[in-house]
Amino acid sequence: MTAPEAESIRVRTAQPRRSEWRAQIPxxxxxxxxxxxxxxxxxxxxxxxxxxxGGFPWATxxxxxxxxxxxxxxxxxxxxxxxxxxxxxxxxxxxxLGGFTTFSTYAVDIRTLVGGGHPRTGLAYLAxxxxxxxxxxxxxxxxxxxxxxxRQR
Numbered sequence: 001m002t003a004p005e006a007e008s009i010r011v012r013t014a015q016p017r018r019s020e021w022r023a024q025i026p027x028x029x030x031x032x033x034x035x036x037x038x039x040x041x042x043x044x045x046x047x048x049x050x051x052x053x054g055g056f057p058w059a060t061x062x063x064x065x066x067x068x069x070x071x072x073x074x075x076x077x078x079x080x081x082x083x084x085x086x087x088x089x090x091x092x093x094x095x096x097l098g099g100f101t102t103f104s105t106y107a108v109d110i111r112t113l114v115g116g117g118h119p120r121t122g123l124a125y126l127a128x129x130x131x132x133x134x135x136x137x138x139x140x141x142x143x144x145x146x147x148x149x150x151r152q153r
Contacts, residue, residue, distance in 0.1 A: 030087045034095015042100045054118045057109045060102055061129050067101035068133040072140030080148060 042063045049059040074093060078084040106129055113122030 026087060027090045030091035031095040031098075034091040035099035036095075038096040038099025038101075040099075041096075042102060051109075054113065054116060054121065056121055056125055057105075057113075060105050060109055061125065061132070064101050064103065064106060064129055065132045065136045067097050069136040069140040071097050072137040073144045076141050076144040076148070080145065 042059075045063055046059040049062070051057045051059060071093060074097070078089060106125075110122045110126050113119070113125060
């Protein structure tokens with residue numbers, strides 16, 4: 001194979017990669033915008049519910065529980081009710097709710113509480129958030145499905 005032939009092969013294989021990346025630009029953009037909105041809402045909640053040192057982190061707790069409930073309803077709506085645009089799930093599910101919920105802060109809060117001499121509060125927070133978040137997503141999805149089936153009758 002001569003050098004010009006090898007170069008033309010390289011150019012042909014590089015094109016699909018660029019077009020694949022370009023196809024992802026709208027997805028990345030809506031996730032970024034949604035994430036900014038969700039994180040802003042979470043920050044506002046943390047200002048409304050400040051956590052004193054050693055106290056139960058209510059803002060993070062409620063952000064995670066509310067976010068899990070909303071994702072339960074959202075998933076029922078976009079899977080059972082209507083076919084959503086391809087950017088709705090990345091915008092709202094990944095972006096807004098991903099920015100609003102904060103399981104990384106949850107982990108840091110637990111570590112801070114336990115390391116700061118408040119192990120009971122840290123363990124209570126660990127268990128309460130996990131149980132409440134799982135219950136919220138399950139109850140919200142069940143409630144959404146019940147409401148939908150009653151409306152269809």
